[in-house]
Amino acid sequence: MEMPLATDRLVIRDWSAGDAEAAYEVYGTAQVTHWLTPAMDRVTDVAAMRSVLQAWLEAQPNMIPPRGRWAVERKSDGAVVGGLGIRLLPPFREDLELSWQLHPDAWGQGYATEASRALIEWAFTQDTDELFAVARPNNTRAVATAKRLGMEWVGETTKYYDLSLQVYRIRHSDIAEQR
Template sequence: MARQLVTNRLLLRSWRIEDAEAALDVYGSAEVTRWLSPIMETVPDLVAMRLLLRQWIAEDVRAIPPVGRWCIQRREDDRVIGGASLLPLPPGNQDLEVGWHVHPELWEQGYTGEAMFALVRWAFEHEVDELFAVVRPDNVQAAETVRDNGMEWAGETDKYFGQTVELYRLRPADLDRLAPRADLPPGYRAQ
């Protein structure tokens, strides 16, 4: 089961079925899911969202940390604003990907970077030696987010998902190098 992670503005916690309506606001948005294809299509309705959440919850129960899926909840008002994950990449499930998805009206407010940083810290606390972000070449915003959070471009590859993607990598030493920066999301702690 995914461990709860807390930052100054966010709570990353396990998904619950009662999150379905808020999750549909995120995963029912073509603006969000266009970047997730071919892995995930736009969720069409509340019934489909509940089924998907059940699947994610069941997978999370069996996952060995640091692997997991998290609901991103804003602490100030308890609003569910998105989701995040640390998942093995196919084929072979040897590489671990950090991913995030936030409601479009909340883009460019630093939530994705804050969630990403919390997951990265969580993974490195579990002796992961490198993390990857897989970004579609035309997803300028995601590429900017991963670069702003210290991930380095590792090149283009067609190894994952049957399409050419940009690959970004982060290692524990990179995180150590970033720690003194004043613009890192403050207040991370695992609970």
């Protein structure tokens, strides 16, 4: 499986410079940025989002798979409804974090689970054995998504981002067991 990835309803693809307005609708929304780790201020306007996207686009080719950042696009209308990422967690940069961010209008439709499941399956074809998700304790939506993905709760820590976070993990062997 190579990028872009497709599910029944979604396409997971690289961000493009033309996605600035759609990305701003996600990352410019306090309801989304409030929960991000590391803590991220709301992107203030489309021009600032364009700069963020440019940095992501420049970094992407240098990331060793499965690391990266991707747009989540709805097939039915081509709308970008969110983003996904896999990156190294601080402080030791050993553990890979899976993250998902969706526009509030896309919440509750199963998109985060659908897109993340496809990305997990792809990541496990890239010489990766496990992925982690971290969530602030009150982020019930992220915790529920991690559980729907079959991720196992491994505890609470302040190790990552100096925040008190719930940690979930999925291993390659867990995927085989779920089938």
